[in-house]
Amino acid sequence: MRLRQPSLWAPIALVVLLAVFPALFPDELNYIGLGFLTFIFVTLAVSWNMVGGYAGQVSFGYAAFFGTAAYVTAILWSRYQWEPVLTLPLAGLAAVVVSLVVGLPCFRLLGPYFSIATIGIGEAARVLALNLDQVTGGASGLNLPLSVPSKPWFYWSGLALAVVAVSVSAWMRASRVGLGLFALRMDQDAAESVGVNSTVYKNIAHSSSAFLVGIAAGLYVVYFSYVHPNQVFGFDLSIGMVLMGVIGGVGTLWGPVLGAAIYYPIRQLLLSQSNLVAFNLLVYGGLLIAIILFEPGGLLGLIRRLARR
Amino acid sequence: MYEPSAIAGLVVTAVLTAGLYALMSYGLALVYGVMKIINLAHAGTMMLSAFVVLTLNRALHLDPILGAVVSAAVFFLLGMALIVTPYTFSTVDIADVKIAVSRLIPFGVSLVALGGLTWFLRATDLGKAIRAVSQNAMSARLVGVRSERVATIAFGLGSALSAFAGGLLTLLFSFNPDFGGTFQLKSFAIIVLGGLESLPGVALGAVVLAVVESFSILIPGWRGSLINLLAFSILVAALVLLPGGIASVLERRGKTE
Numbered sequence: 001m002r003l004r005q006p007s008l009w010a011p012i013a014l015v016v017l018l019a020v021f022p023a024l025f026p027d028e029l030n031y032i033g034l035g036f037l038t039f040i041f042v043t044l045a046v047s048w049n050m051v052g053g054y055a056g057q058v059s060f061g062y063a064a065f066f067g068t069a070a071y072v073t074a075i076l077w078s079r080y081q082w083e084p085v086l087t088l089p090l091a092g093l094a095a096v097v098v099s100l101v102v103g104l105p106c107f108r109l110l111g112p113y114f115s116i117a118t119i120g121i122g123e124a125a126r127v128l129a130l131n132l133d134q135v136t137g138g139a140s141g142l143n144l145p146l147s148v149p150s151k152p153w154f155y156w157s158g159l160a161l162a163v164v165a166v167s168v169s170a171w172m173r174a175s176r177v178g179l180g181l182f183a184l185r186m187d188q189d190a191a192e193s194v195g196v197n198s199t200v201y202k203n204i205a206h207s208s209s210a211f212l213v214g215i216a217a218g219l220y221v222v223y224f225s226y227v228h229p230n231q232v233f234g235f236d237l238s239i240g241m242v243l244m245g246v247i248g249g250v251g252t253l254w255g256p257v258l259g260a261a262i263y264y265p266i267r268q269l270l271l272s273q274s275n276l277v278a279f280n281l282l283v284y285g286g287l288l289i290a291i292i293l294f295e296p297g298g299l300l301g302l303i304r305r306l307a308r309r
Numbered sequence: 310m311y312e313p314s315a316i317a318g319l320v321v322t323a324v325l326t327a328g329l330y331a332l333m334s335y336g337l338a339l340v341y342g343v344m345k346i347i348n349l350a351h352a353g354t355m356m357l358s359a360f361v362v363l364t365l366n367r368a369l370h371l372d373p374i375l376g377a378v379v380s381a382a383v384f385f386l387l388g389m390a391l392i393v394t395p396y397t398f399s400t401v402d403i404a405d406v407k408i409a410v411s412r413l414i415p416f417g418v419s420l421v422a423l424g425g426l427t428w429f430l431r432a433t434d435l436g437k438a439i440r441a442v443s444q445n446a447m448s449a450r451l452v453g454v455r456s457e458r459v460a461t462i463a464f465g466l467g468s469a470l471s472a473f474a475g476g477l478l479t480l481l482f483s484f485n486p487d488f489g490g491t492f493q494l495k496s497f498a499i500i501v502l503g504g505l506e507s508l509p510g511v512a513l514g515a516v517v518l519a520v521v522e523s524f525s526i527l528i529p530g531w532r533g534s535l536i537n538l539l540a541f542s543i544l545v546a547a548l549v550l551l552p553g554g555i556a557s558v559l560e561r562r563g564k565t566e
Contacts (some may be wrong), residue, residue, distance in 0.1 A: 106545070106548075107544075108549060119497075120498075120544040120548075123491075123494060124542055124545070127535060127541070130534065131534055131538075197372075
């Protein structure tokens with residue numbers, strides 16, 4: 001197949017450049033690890049954007065999908081001796097099931113009410129996970145087997161997953177579903193009156209994004225060989241997905257990618273400096289306020305505005 | 310199976326907690342009513358206020374209740390803390406039911422504050438203006454209410470109420486800089502149960518949440534650490550099933566009968 005759109009060349013070049021990095025610098029394990037985690041967060045941000053951006057329903061409950069999927073992988077791997085890679089599809093499916101349980105009632109709500117309900121669900125899931133000791137290890141977490149693949153393996157898997165997520169997002173944007181989502185974001189009643197079934201469309205976007213988040217969560221726990229309810233069900237994870245979208249540009253294809261590529265490395269940098277740890281959240285709070293007040297389109301909006309000058 | 314006095318104790322605890330819950334949710338309901346904004350900083354104000362009270366108590370040995378009154382303006386950030394005051398362990402016995410003074414005082418103060426607020430909203434011009442704007446901002450403007458100014462005042466009042474609640478909270482619960490999220494969600498659950506804008510509804514929602522939380526310990530196999538699950542579940546269920554709050558259900562009943 002011939003690549004007709006010239007805009008595809010830049011992303012492909014970027015992916016190739018990123019893919020050869022571990023082969024060229026096999027000793028830079030820190031950067032390879034950072035790269036893997038950044039790809040995971042790119043996947044999360046891009047997936048979140050399908051519902052938070054395209055459909056305009058800002059969810060603060062994605063940690064519920066991430067956590068459930070993380071535990072599916074962790075338990076199948078450590079207690080039933082599955083190959084970690086084989087658990088990933090099941091982790092994704094578990095996240096889809098949770099997304100339907102959340103989505104079917106909650107998509108009756110719009111705007112801020114939906115957001116509040118998802119905060120409640122995310123936090124309820126965390127409290128539940130902390131108290132189901134027999135299953136989740138409760139507040140001490142679960143230690144997982146240490147026999148994990150090499151860091152470059154994770155790097156390439158993460159890159160592949162991020163590429164899949166961006167492709168799904170790009171396909172969704174151009175498809176009937178995406179157009180329906182855009183329409184109902186602008187005016188749900190008008191969209192319904194021309195035949196967009198908002199509940200079905202939102203749930204399609206919600207469960208596709210949950211599937212991707214689930215797979216990302218599975219890879220994430222295999223990488224760390226450890227899982228704890230406050231880590232994988234944490235509210236800061238849900239907030240992080242919103243932040244990455246807002247920083248990069250909500251509702252765009254590349255905004256969340258840009259947002260995650262900036263958010264995650266900076267977060268790691270701030271967390272690794274012991275005197276800056278407390279500023280981690282302050283930086284993001286300030287950034288969020290500044291972006292919402294001055295450039296609601298995010299960094300991508302800013303770049304576009306500068307390019308137009 | 311259970312001692313009657315133990316049940317009575319639970320009821321009393323529930324009612325007393327409800328007073329504080331109502332106080333902490335009124336501010337949120339007020340701001341929502343007037344500005345149609347869900348104030349996510351609500352619990353942040355409470356947290357800051359709790360720490361201001363702690364600081365005043367430590368540095369100046371100021372009584373926590375006076376501190377709660379003072380704390381609306383100042384702010385400091387401190388590390389994790391648990392406040393123990395002369396009120397913490399004292400109780401009052403009424404007919405076999407032990408009532409913790411640490412709960413009685415916030416309850417009483419909350420009642421006074423709620424009474425004051427109700428009077429303010431019903432009797433004063435400014436209060437009437439706030440209610441007018443929350444019912445219909447456009448119409449309020451047409452009859453000459455400066456709705457922008459009213460909104461500013463309502464937001465200030467809402468923040469002051471949450472700061473006040475935060476200060477009183479220091480007597481009841483342990484707190485740390487992260488405790489806000491839980492109370493934010495509890496306040497949401499309460500105002501959603503109450504129907505978002507009605508102040509009597511908020512009081513009703515506060516009682517419902519407090520009673521459910523207090524009586525949850527009677528559930529077999531229950532643990533205290535699951536208590537927040539109740540508020541979160543009530544929040545989601547109320548949003549999905551009762552968009553108009555409990556009051557709307559009662560009204561509908563009344564109409565159909």
